[in-house]
Amino acid sequence: GQNIDQPTEMTATEGAIVQINCTYQTSGFNGLFWYQQHAGEAPTFLSYNVLDGLEEKGRFSSFLSRSKGYSYLLLKELQMKDSASYLCAVRVLTGGFKTIFGAGTRLFVKA
Amino acid sequence: DGGITQSPKYLFRKEGQNVTLSCEQNLNHDAMYWYRQDPGQGLRLIYYSQIVNDFQKGDIAEGYSVSREKKESFPLTVTSAQKNPTAFYLCASQTETSYNEQFFGPGTRLTVL
Numbered sequence: 696g697q698n699i700d701q702p703t704e705m706t707a708t709e710g711a712i713v714q715i716n717c718t719y720q721t722s723g724f725n726g727l728f729w730y731q732q733h734a735g736e737a738p739t740f741l742s743y744n745v746l747d748g749l750e751e752k753g754r755f756s757s758f759l760s761r762s763k764g765y766s767y768l769l770l771k772e773l774q775m776k777d778s779a780s781y782l783c784a785v786r787v788l789t790g791g792f793k794t795i796f797g798a799g800t801r802l803f804v805k806a
Numbered sequence: 807d808g809g810i811t812q813s814p815k816y817l818f819r820k821e822g823q824n825v826t827l828s829c830e831q832n833l834n835h836d837a838m839y840w841y842r843q844d845p846g847q848g849l850r851l852i853y854y855s856q857i858v859n860d861f862q863k864g865d866i867a868e869g870y871s872v873s874r875e876k877k878e879s880f881p882l883t884v885t886s887a888q889k890n891p892t893a894f895y896l897c898a899s900q901t902e903t904s905y906n907e908q909f910f911g912p913g914t915r916l917t918v919l
Contacts, residue, residue: 738896738910790862797848798847
């Protein structure tokens with residue numbers, strides 16, 4: 696089956712660094728996405744990885760290891776507005792492209 | 807402005823009634839998706855369509871139906887057969903290449919009384 700695991704909740708302090716992990720077991724892997732979702736709103740795209748390694752985009756970085764079925768999202772210089780859910784999603788090719796979403800990690804940033 | 811619209815934002819229905827949620831995009835995307843999100847959970851795929859006049863069931867299609875008569879539109883009908891329809895429904899679209907992200911509409915929160 697297709698499965699994505701990520702921690703349910705995390706808490707971090709404003710200005711700090713936090714790493715949100717994601718492990719996946721999927722067939723037909725075709726890329727991994729991270730989305731941010733504030734409560735009651737639609738998810739918005741943060742990053743995409745298809746090859747192993749680190750992708751950096753401002754305060755956000757995402758890492759992928761395909762052999763380990765593992766990714767992480769790194770948030771630096773945390774701000775209060777970063778309090779949100781972070782969804783790990785894997786795109787798979789199984790008779791057409793589909794995206795499978797993890798349950799999300801709720802991040803609380805405290806002052 | 808290009809984007810995806812969903813209407814209404816909030817919808818209330820009585821149990822046993824069918825209800826249709828609209829989703830329109832002007833991004834010229836081929837693929838469109840419907841997801842359901844329940845409190846504290848991730849997105850679960852209901853139906854998806856990669857081309858006009860064609861669609862496939864996702865992981866939780868029972869009790870739902872869709873149509874794709876136009877590229878821009880992908881309405882979802884929640885039928886009375888759906889046992890637990892109260893949820894947040896999200897529509898998304900994407901160009902049909904694997905390295906592009908999905909763009910989401912603002913969502914419709916459906917409450918069945």
